Amino acid sequence: MSPEAVKLLATALAIGLGVIGPGIGIGIIGGKAVEAMGRNPEAESTIRNTMILGIVFAESLAIFALVIAFILRFI
């Protein structure tokens, strides 16, 4: 394989494999938050804010994978 092909493949693998974990994590966070809202609808606003915070922390891992992909692709 030529170096460019390997570089493209590495970019795709970095972001493709990197979002698996955060994807599962965000799914679990969202599901549990909906469950909690169903049990206690009065606490909806606090649950929503906590959910967004949790999603953000899970998502920042995907962002790190994205940064690696950018570095491989453009630098």
Added chain:
Amino acid sequence: MNKGPHISIRPETLFSIGNFHVTNTYFTSLIVIACFVAIAIFYRSQIGKEKKPLFFYLIHFIFSGIYNFFQTVVGEKITYLFTLLGSLFLYILLLNWFGLLPGVGSVLVRVKEGHEYVLAPLLRGNTTDLNTTLALALVAFTATQYYGFKLLGPKEYLGKFFNFSSPIAIFTGLLELVSEFSRIISFAFRLFGNIFAGEVILVIIAFLVPILVSFPFFLLEIFVGFIQAFVFAMLTAVFINLAATKAH
């Protein structure tokens, strides 16, 4: 020759004054700051008047919404934290949404690069530049440290990180210190990554299917821009709150 859409992480230099390069993202940020200051001056000038225009009430509604929300996060500290949190939120929101306006990124100018002339966009969304997000992250980080020192006192705040009572305490203190600094990186790259990825998606979709298909992605980007501004301000609030609570 690469025929695909042109994507560059580095902002393009429009012209240079001496050693200072005026980039397209910097030019955009000047426009946004002008809008921001104009809104602030308008709000301040109308606040004492008897009969206020409708626009004042719109801004007032937005401000009080932000105020009430952050009050639930930081409690009575909101009286002096609102200026920081509110301006972080509104400034990032304006920057993110300004990048989605028609003409931003599509109006090209001829600039000199080295010895040849190339086409570069005149305006470019400011949060797609890593310099801006890093600067905003440093503001958030410095504010967190400042309020930690101010509200807890230097001795107690530093005691969170340098605790020599037991070997485990030394280790966890060091971990706390590292995580404190890694927040700068995650703040900067979260905002940059989300907005830049959005711009790239819009460019690619517009390249693949020129009409109509990019519309839902624009709606998604408006939502993402709002969420990222919200998250940036809220994380700053949460970290200030954490820095101001006693270690246990």
